Amino acid sequence: MESVKVLSPAKINIGLRVLRKRPDGYHDIETIFHEVKLFDEIEVEVSDRIEFETDSSEVPLDFENLCLRSARIFIESFGIHSGVRIFLKKVIPVGAGLGGGSSDAAGVLKALNILFETGADGDFLCELAGLIGSDVPFFIRGGTAYATGRGEVIEPLQVDFPYKIVLVYPNIKISTAWAYGNLKLRDHAGKRSLKEIFIQYINSPENLKMEIENDFEELVFSHYPEVGKIKAKLYELGALFSLMSGSGSTVFGFFDEIRNEEEILSAFGGYRVFILR
Numbered sequence: 318m319e320s321v322k323v324l325s326p327a328k329i330n331i332g333l334r335v336l337r338k339r340p341d342g343y344h345d346i347e348t349i350f351h352e353v354k355l356f357d358e359i360e361v362e363v364s365d366r367i368e369f370e371t372d373s374s375e376v377p378l379d380f381e382n383l384c385l386r387s388a389r390i391f392i393e394s395f396g397i398h399s400g401v402r403i404f405l406k407k408v409i410p411v412g413a414g415l416g417g418g419s420s421d422a423a424g425v426l427k428a429l430n431i432l433f434e435t436g437a438d439g440d441f442l443c444e445l446a447g448l449i450g451s452d453v454p455f456f457i458r459g460g461t462a463y464a465t466g467r468g469e470v471i472e473p474l475q476v477d478f479p480y481k482i483v484l485v486y487p488n489i490k491i492s493t494a495w496a497y498g499n500l501k502l503r504d505h506a507g508k509r510s511l512k513e514i515f516i517q518y519i520n521s522p523e524n525l526k527m528e529i530e531n532d533f534e535e536l537v538f539s540h541y542p543e544v545g546k547i548k549a550k551l552y553e554l555g556a557l558f559s560l561m562s563g564s565g566s567t568v569f570g571f572f573d574e575i576r577n578e579e580e581i582l583s584a585f586g587g588y589r590v591f592i593l594r
């Protein structure tokens with residue numbers, strides 16, 4: 318096989334509860350991951366070294382590069398005796414709460430699995446993915462899933478998703494480690510699980526509004542008031558439900574139909590807006 322190309326999608330978190338700090342420094346969380354139609358592109362081919370190229374100036378090229386980390390883990394775990402060249406076309410904003418880096422890491426695992434014809438199944442790729450980052454296992458299968466543990470325990474959910482989605486990224490990069498490190502934990506004792514709430518109310522946005530929260534909103538909105546203003550503006554523009562994704566700074570809105578595309582785009586002039594139908 319000459320080369321393999323895959324698309325790696327962004328995600329949103331439809332609700333995010335941070336439950337407790339664990340002895341290993343991570344936090345147990347509860348979230349609904351939902352894949353959205355915004356994609357990076359990855360191409361891999363065999364090479365004599367492990368090489369990486371990208372069209373983005375924002376992706377780190379050192380040890381923090383998640384595509385390189387994925388490739389090294391894959392090559393070591395299968396005892397492969399060649400290298401790979403990875404090309405990443407970056408579309409998903411970086412440090413935006415959309416999981417782009419994690420998705421690219423999963424995309425590299427999936428692409429290399431095809432390139433080297435290992436025959437490894439999704440469960441094995443999920444195990445490798447968990448070594449790279451908490452959000453990476455979700456992206457092996459994508460779709461919609463209920464996640465627990467540090468985010469790596471995935472239960473796929475079958476849902477007919479009824480909304481168009483608008484994403485607004487206000488050009489503010491937020492470090493996930495900073496967000497977890499500065500969060501004041503809230504008490505979720507006695508609440509129904511996000512999975513139950515999501516399944517019961519996916520077609521009832523008024524109830525989603527009342528019951529689904531993202532614990533990072535308070536912290537991020539207080540440091541960056543412009544992020545909170547996006548949520549209010551999305552409701553003014555007709556969103557049925559709106560929430561910040563992950564540790565921010567992207568805010569998403571669910572709409573039944575989008576008839577005011579021009580108005581939405583001009584309301585957020587200067588920000589990156591994605592209208593996903």
Ligand SMILES: C[C@@](CO)(OP(=O)(O)O)[C@H](O)COP(=O)(O)OP(=O)(O)OC[C@H]1O[C@@H](n2ccc(N)nc2=O)[C@H](O)[C@@H]1O
Pocket residue numbers: 330333342343344345346348413414415416419449450451452453466467468493494497562563564565
């Ligand atoms: C907040 C979320 C919600 O989906 O997403 P993003 O906003 O980053 O997209 C995730 O929990 C982000 O997961 P991910 O981005 O994979 O995090 P990792 O690389 O594993 O960890 C980065 C750092 O975040 C903290 N961390 C991460 C996950 C977790 N459950 N508890 C934590 O405390 C740790 O300090 C860790 O060193």
Ligand SMILES: Nc1ncnc2c1ncn2[C@@H]1O[C@H](COP(=O)(O)OP(=O)(O)O)[C@@H](O)[C@H]1O
Pocket residue numbers: 376377381382383384405410411412413414415416417418419421422491493563564565
């Ligand atoms: N392929 C990649 N794309 C984006 N970021 C990457 C990548 N590889 C490593 N990173 C690092 O991961 C960090 C988190 O990026 P990203 O996954 O886009 O954000 P988030 O965790 O907010 O969803 C970035 O600040 C960057 O340093």
